[in-house]
Amino acid sequence: xxxxxxxxxxxxxxxxxxxxxxxxxxxxxxxxxxxxxxxxxxxxxxxxxxxxxxxxxxxxxxxxxxxxxxxxxxxxxxxxxxxxxxxxxxxxxxxxxxxxxxxxxxxxxxxxxxxxxxxxxxxxxxxxxxxxxxxxxxxxxxxxxxxxxxxxxxxxxxxxxxxxxxxxxxxxxxxxxxxxxxxxxxxxxxxxxxxxxxxxxxxxxxxxxxxxxxxxxxxxxxxxxxxxxxxxxxxxxxxxxxxxxxxxxxxxxxxxxxxxxxxxxxxxxxxxxxxxxxxxxxxxxxxxxxxxxxxxxxxxxxxxxxxxxxxxxxxxxxxxxxxxxxxxxxxxxxxxxxxxxxxxxxxxxxxxxxxxxxxxxxxxxxxxxxxxxxxxxxxxxxxxxxxxxxxxxxxxxxxxxxxxxxxxxxxxxxxxxxxxxxxxxxxxx
Amino acid sequence: xxxxxxxxxxxxxxxxxxxxxxxxxxxxxxxxxxxxxxxxxxxxxxxxxxxxxxxxxxxxxxxxxxxxxxxxxxxxxxxxxxxxxxxxxxxxxxxxxxxxxxxxxxxxxxxxxxxxxxxxxxxxxxxxxxxxxxxxxxxxxxxxxxxxxxxxxxxxxxxxxxxxxxxxxxxxxxxxxxxxxxxxxxxxxxxxxxxxxxxxxxxxxxxxxxxxxxxxxxxxxxxxxxxxxxxxxxxxxxxxxxxxxxxxxxxxxxxxxxxxxxxxxxxxxxxxxxxxxxxxxxxxxxxxxxxxxxxxxxxxxxxxxxxxxxxxxxxxxxxxxxxxxxx
Numbered sequence: 002x003x004x005x006x007x008x009x010x011x012x013x014x015x016x017x018x019x020x021x022x023x024x025x026x027x028x029x030x031x032x033x034x035x036x037x038x039x040x041x042x043x044x045x046x047x048x049x050x051x052x053x054x055x056x057x058x059x060x061x062x063x064x065x066x067x068x069x070x071x072x073x074x075x076x077x078x079x080x081x082x083x084x085x086x087x088x089x090x091x092x093x094x095x096x097x098x099x100x101x102x103x104x105x106x107x108x109x110x111x112x113x114x115x116x117x118x119x120x121x122x123x124x125x126x127x128x129x130x131x132x133x134x135x136x137x138x139x140x141x142x143x144x145x146x147x148x149x150x151x152x153x154x155x156x157x158x159x160x161x162x163x164x165x166x167x168x169x170x171x172x173x174x175x176x177x178x179x180x181x182x183x184x185x186x187x188x189x190x191x192x193x194x195x196x197x198x199x200x201x202x203x204x205x206x207x208x209x210x211x212x213x214x215x216x217x218x219x220x221x222x223x224x225x226x227x228x229x230x231x232x233x234x235x236x237x238x239x240x241x242x243x244x245x246x247x248x249x250x251x252x253x254x255x256x257x258x259x260x261x262x263x264x265x266x267x268x269x270x271x272x273x274x275x276x277x278x279x280x281x282x283x284x285x286x287x288x289x290x291x292x293x294x295x296x297x298x299x300x301x302x303x304x305x306x307x308x309x310x311x312x313x314x315x316x317x318x319x320x321x322x323x324x325x326x327x328x329x330x331x332x333x334x335x336x337x338x339x340x341x342x343x344x345x346x347x348x349x350x351x352x353x354x355x356x357x358x359x360x361x362x363x364x365x366x367x368x369x370x371x372x373x374x375x376x377x378x379x380x381x382x383x384x385x386x387x388x389x390x391x392x393x394x395x396x397x398x399x400x401x402x403x404x405x406x407x408x409x410x411x412x413x414x415x416x417x418x419x420x421x422x423x424x425x426x427x428x429x430x
Numbered sequence: 431x432x433x434x435x436x437x438x439x440x441x442x443x444x445x446x447x448x449x450x451x452x453x454x455x456x457x458x459x460x461x462x463x464x465x466x467x468x469x470x471x472x473x474x475x476x477x478x479x480x481x482x483x484x485x486x487x488x489x490x491x492x493x494x495x496x497x498x499x500x501x502x503x504x505x506x507x508x509x510x511x512x513x514x515x516x517x518x519x520x521x522x523x524x525x526x527x528x529x530x531x532x533x534x535x536x537x538x539x540x541x542x543x544x545x546x547x548x549x550x551x552x553x554x555x556x557x558x559x560x561x562x563x564x565x566x567x568x569x570x571x572x573x574x575x576x577x578x579x580x581x582x583x584x585x586x587x588x589x590x591x592x593x594x595x596x597x598x599x600x601x602x603x604x605x606x607x608x609x610x611x612x613x614x615x616x617x618x619x620x621x622x623x624x625x626x627x628x629x630x631x632x633x634x635x636x637x638x639x640x641x642x643x644x645x646x647x648x649x650x651x652x653x654x655x656x657x658x659x660x661x662x663x664x665x666x667x668x669x670x671x672x673x674x675x676x677x678x679x680x681x682x683x684x685x686x687x688x689x690x691x692x693x694x695x696x697x698x699x700x701x702x703x704x705x706x707x708x709x710x711x712x713x714x715x716x717x718x719x720x721x722x723x724x725x726x727x728x729x730x731x732x733x734x735x736x737x738x739x740x741x742x743x744x745x746x747x748x749x750x751x752x753x754x755x756x757x
Contacts, residue, residue: 150715150716150717151712151713151714151715151716152685152713152714152715152716153716154713155713155714170755171717171755172755177716177717177755178685178716179755
């Protein structure tokens with residue numbers, strides 16, 4: 002039985018991929034799950050892994066060449082199996098518009114089909130439904146159904162393991178108890194993003210049907226200003242106490258250093274938890290209010306911009322947010338983010354303070370309904386208790402989708418945010 | 431504690447229960463003067479007389495029916511079949527009379543009787559006399575079915591069977607009668623119906639079995655133990671009503687099961703065990719359950735073919751290795 006290796010949809014929006022580097026040569030013995038090649042998607046450089054076992058018989062794509070999602074790019078098969086028909090079908094399949102594998106690949110990541118040699122390709126098999134996750138389901142999942150014993154599935158779920166990272170040693174690659182035990186012992190398997198202590202009880206979100214007034218507001222304002230009727234709210238916060246807190250923490254040692262941005266992220270996440278009405282998605286026929294706060298943070302990279310996500314940010318300590326944002330930013334610049342790390346945010350923050358920008362407006366990342374643009378921290382003359390004083394100040398501007406967030410609602414959110422930032426001890430309350 | 435044979439354990443059970451309750455009597459071919467075809471009723475004629483130890487003609491249907499009538503009027507008959515292969519002639523009395531009487535009389539007639547005799551293959555008795563009938567009998571609502579594998583269980587289960595107010599099938603074994611085991615001398619041995627026993631404790635896999643195959647399972651467990659593989663041996667002891675808790679408790683611990691039985695595969699007792707496992711232990715299984723049973727053929731007479739057709743310890747060991755992915 003041969004396994005067709007096709008260009009997989011390695012990001013939710015990927016339509017074609019450029020093969021950066023083959024990591025296996027023709028003739029190499031391939032195990033299920035081994036990395037075959039590095040592929041550049043529209044967002045990152047990702048690993049393409051084998052979905053079957055055998056010998057890498059044929060590579061059909063040169064390094065640096067691109068192939069649309071679904072195109073056959075290699076064949077894995079037993080050494081003695083005749084793969085001529087498969088290989089010669091590659092050209093015609095690739096030329097055909099909208100290869101049948103492509104839509105399936107984009108939706109379910111199901112791409113590598115098992116085919117008996119000479120037989121017509123079977124339709125891709127859907128994998129079992131993934132448990133609900135805050136981010137998009139991890140893509141790059143095998144087309145051949147992943148086999149695992151019921152016990153292995155239960156153990157994986159109890160240990161918060163993603164079975165896709167586990168190598169199966171049973172018949173036909175079945176994942177069995179000893180594989181889970183090995184994965185747990187080595188810590189090699191990927192933790193599910195839902196795992197850990199940040200899972201609140203109950204639903205992740207609540208869908209609210211549109212009321213007539215919301216429908217009218219949405220229609221009228223969209224006519225006026227564009228598909229996302231945005232308005233902007235600007236406020237200037239006093240940052241003296243934040244600066245004091247930060248200095249006091251830094252004085253305790255390097256490991257307690259946090260950036261202004263870390264504190265702002267923590268404050269925004271906390272404020273969002275108190276205002277779920279701005280922590281939402283506009284879905285056209287309904288508004289989805291999230292019960293969990295997944296905060297996107299815009300990161301400038303060499304040739305653009307990406308928004309990695311701090312999941313359950315309101316539940317995380319400042320030290321965790323600090324470490325995670327640093328790590329995400331670093332990997333964003335290296336283009337090493339996985340799709341599930343930059344999808345699923347419920348609200349975003351963009352900070353251009355480090356470029357000396359006093360104030361700016363950020364563009365909403367749909368279907369989110371708000372984004373906060375953070376300016377530079379500056380010392381300014383202000384009136385305090387009737388007298389002129391110099392204080393550290395910072396301007397933020399919130400872009401609001403008026404279909405969901407009305408002016409007063411956005412203003413109340415900024416009020417909460419001001420209270421938190423001007424009294425940062427509230428963040429530990 | 432004394433070590434006695436399975437045969438003597440059954441004999442003790444009969445004697446003790448006949449002393450305990452004078453409504454108990456035994457009837458069958460050669461049970462009295464000849465002292466039993468397998469000497470299970472040895473000495474009973476001399477001790478209890480010919481009113482309570484009754485030789486019959488070679489008429490299985492007839493004396494099984496006489497037993498049913500006796501039970502209806504308040505006696506507690508024990509019907510011995512020389513082997514269960516011959517009991518096929520009496521199956522109408524067992525299935526249609528004994529098993530149904532309480533139900534069809536609206537609860538007016540209890541059926542406190544025992545049908546007992548050797549079951550399954552011995553050695554080179556060929557196709558008609560080498561058959562394990564438990565799945566036939568356990569299929570019938572109204573019957574209880576026990577299959578003791580050791581002298582202790584033989585004594586304890588037969589005594590419980592005699593005291594039960596429903597028809598109880600006791601499946602013994604020609605090859606078991608001479609096996610020995612510990613049975614306490616000065617205390618009453620009672621094994622409750624419907625209770626399995628964990629005959630060996632391990633962690634890696636469960637062998638679920640009953641009757642004669644308990645010995646094969648224990649041999650397999652010994653040999654596997656030398657290879658560092660420790661198995662649970664669950665002896666069902668009673669096939670109907672089956673001790674489902676004992677099965678699921680073991681499988682939940684080991685995550686792997688082998689079901690071993692003497693009879694054929696199709697619709698066998700093991701199929702029912704597997705059903706309980708898939709129903710109650712689905713999320714506990716690390717491998718498909720493997721069954722070990724007689725080959726799906728009439729038992730061959732030729733010695734080598736008979737050996738090949740019978741389940742045994744070696745086949746059980748192979749099955750355990752299969753569920754452990756050690757092949």
